[in-house]
Amino acid sequence: DAGVIQSPRHExxxxxxxxxxxxxxISGHNSLFWYRQTMMRGLELLIYFNNNVPIxxxxxxxxxxxxxxxxxxxxxxxxxPSEPRDSAVYFCASSPRQxxxxxxxxxxxxxxx
Amino acid sequence: QxxxxxxxxxxxxxxxxxxxxxxxxxxxxxxxxxxxKHGEAPVFLMILLKGGEQKGxxxxxxxFNEKKQQSSxxxxxxxxxxSGTYFCGTAGGSYIPTFGRGTSLIVHP
Numbered sequence: 194d195a196g197v198i199q200s201p202r203h204e205x206x207x208x209x210x211x212x213x214x215x216x217x218x219i220s221g222h223n224s225l226f227w228y229r230q231t232m233m234r235g236l237e238l239l240i241y242f243n244n245n246v247p248i249x250x251x252x253x254x255x256x257x258x259x260x261x262x263x264x265x266x267x268x269x270x271x272x273x274p275s276e277p278r279d280s281a282v283y284f285c286a287s288s289p290r291q292x293x294x295x296x297x298x299x300x301x302x303x304x305x306x
Numbered sequence: 307q308x309x310x311x312x313x314x315x316x317x318x319x320x321x322x323x324x325x326x327x328x329x330x331x332x333x334x335x336x337x338x339x340x341x342x343k344h345g346e347a348p349v350f351l352m353i354l355l356k357g358g359e360q361k362g363x364x365x366x367x368x369x370f371n372e373k374k375q376q377s378s379x380x381x382x383x384x385x386x387x388x389s390g391t392y393f394c395g396t397a398g399g400s401y402i403p404t405f406g407r408g409t410s411l412i413v414h415p
Contacts, residue, residue: 228405233404234407235405235407236393236405237391238403238405249402280321293353295338296350297347297348300347
C-alpha cells in the first residue's frame with residue numbers, strides 16, 4: 194500500500210483565499226484524523242472521522258475551517274478565508290480501528306502571506 | 307487539554323540512556339508514543355492501555371501508571387537513529403489521543 198497520501202505537499206496562498214487540502218487514507222482504514230502542527234502548539238487534533246462520519250470536531254479552530262469525508266477513500270480540509278495564523282503543517286492520518294496506531298501522511302506545509 | 311512532556315529537550319552521546327516523561331491532568335485510558343524526524347511525518351512507537359502495563363520495542367520501552375496519570379518512555383543505549391521529536395498522546399474513554407508539545411532528542415556520535 195502507498196500509505197496515506199496528501200496533496201498538495203506545499204501550498205502558498207494569499208490571505209483571504211480559499212485553501213483545500215486533500216487526503217487519501219490507507220484502504221481498509223475506517224478512522225481518519227486531521228492534525229495541525231505548529232512550533233507553538235505542537236500537534237493538535239482538528240477533527241476525527243469514523244466510517245466517514247465526523248465524530249469529534251472540537252479541535253477545529255473556528256468556522257473558517259471545515260472538513261468532509263464523502264467516501265472511505267477521500268477527505269478534504271478547507272479553510273475559507275485563510276489567514277496568516279493558519280500557516281502550519283497539516284497532517285492527515287488513518288487507522289484501521291480506533292484503538293490502534295495511526296499512519297500519518299507526509300503533510301501539507303501551508304503558508305498564508 | 308494537552309499532556310505535559312518533560313524535559314523539552316535532551317542531548318545525548320551515543321550509548322547513553324534517556325527518559326521522557328508525560329503527565330496529564332485527566333484520567334487516562336491509553337497513552338500513545340510517536341517519534342518524528344525533522345521534516346517527516348510522526349511514526350508510531352507504541353500504545354499502552356489502562357492496566358499499568360509496560361511495553362518494549364527494541365531498546366525503547368515505556369510504562370504507564372494510570373493512577374498517577376503518567377507515562378515514561380525509556381531509551382536505552384541510544385543510537386544516532388533515535389534523534390527526533392518524541393510525542394506522547396494521552397486519551398480518555400474515546401482512545402483518541404491529545405498530543406503534547408514534544409521532546410526533542412539529539413544523539414551525538
